[in-house]
Amino acid sequence: MKGRVIALDHVAGREAAALMVDGRVEDLFLATDLPAPGTIYRAIVERPMKGQGGMFLRTPDGSAFVRQVKGLSPGQALVVQVTGYAEPGKAIPVTAKVLFKSRYAIVTPDAPGLNVSRRIKDEDAREALLEIAHEVMDADGFGLILRSSCEGADTDEIAEDIAAMLDQATQIAGDTAGDAEILMQGDGPHLMAWREWTDRAEIDNADGSFERHGVLDVLDGLMQRDVALDGQASMAIEPTRALVAVDVNTGGDTSPAAGLKANLAAVKDLPRQLRLRGLGGQVVIDTAPTAKKDRRQIESALRAALKRDSVETVFVGWTPLGHIELQRKRDRLPLAGSLT
Structure with missing residues (x-):
């Protein structure tokens, strides 16, 4: 199906929104039980975090942490805004620069x-x-x-x-x-869709829109580790406690250019895959074997894909082992945890 479609529905009892472009899901918002980015608190200052240049705050949803603030004292009230999702066991990230x-x-x-x-x-x-x-x-x-x-x-x-x-x-x-x-x-997801997906699109907000447009099948695929790429190539995306590991494979392709083709296909689709899966933090890409002279082409393709991505991501560089490192903002929760 050609064109843009915004499907508004519910999944597992949670409000959800999907953006489809030419029949492919490009973005996805799903409600969670945690404070959503953009939430604004009147928080109470508790104590400074030594060596981190920030303060712990008390909010109705638990402890929060704000960086780069000065002149605050315990017990003082401060208006802050949630900037993303906290890692398990950590304070809610907030900022005093409210938008x-x-x-x-x-x-x-x-x-x-x-x-x-x-x-x-x-x-x-x-x-x-x-x-x-x-x-x-x-x-x-x-x-x-x-x-x-x-x-x-x-x-x-x-x-x-x-x-x-x-x-x-x-x-x-x-x-x-x-x-x-x-x-x-x-x-919430439906209001986020109205706010962020502003290009002209068909809106389907009737019950069952996700099933009609094949979004439920895509969600099932996103729960799997492996992602098929062009030809016989694939990449495996595995979130761990420390980082998100991405392994690019050429499959059965043994041609001289197999590694380069697999790597280019992987980096072009990776931002979309991370966005849909709700993965952020440190991302390490183990590229398929390829010559060092091809790194510039792979890096250019990756930077172009990241430039089109709505999630802030920093290209850190290449490691001595030939891996690519990215640092990605945690503005979504992992899809696997949200649907369970």
Whole structure:
């Protein structure tokens, strides 16, 4: 099936959303029992973490950890936002730099200034968007970023979105009086789909949409270790306690270029596989045997794939053993744990 489809459904009693492009699942959001990224707390400072430059905080959902803060004392209230999912047994990662993010606008308390996404190149469009921003942003101390989804969107919708985010930010940003409390819940999968998947798409929100579009079969495949690539190649993706191990194999292909072909196919699909499986942290790729002169081509293909990925990932480099190391943000929970 050609085109983009957004399927909104429930899996194992949990809200879920899937983005399909030309019949292939490109992204997936699944509700969890843990605090979702974007959740905002009024947290209470407990104690500093020596040598880490941060503080432990008390929240209604348990202990949290915030980095790069100064001048805080135990018992003080602080408004913070969840940035990702914690590893088992660790504190919730939060930041004091709170953002109020919607489909068209991001309001930034304590970071004044009006900005338009660099992806919008048309100067007339940028000027028109800045005019809207100047008309709506009437609060001191708040900044605004207009997202790339504003391009071609209805101006009234953009203005309403900015006003809604500004009103929300005004109410929450200074709410530091009282005990630990959840001030705003993070967005669920259906709202995330509306917020992040902004390109034109068909929406299927009727019951059973995942089954109709084959998403359930894809979920079953994502629970498996092995991923088939072009030809006879494959890669095995195995999360361990310390890292995510990726092993690229040529299969029965014994041609001279088998290693290079397998590695290129693997790095092009790897960001999508990690995204759908909800895997982050340290990622180590054991590439198929190939000449050192091919590393630049493999690295270029990987960097291009990561640039298109919505999850922040850093290419660390090649190890002496010829492995590739990545550091990936943990903004999702592993799919295997979410569905059990």
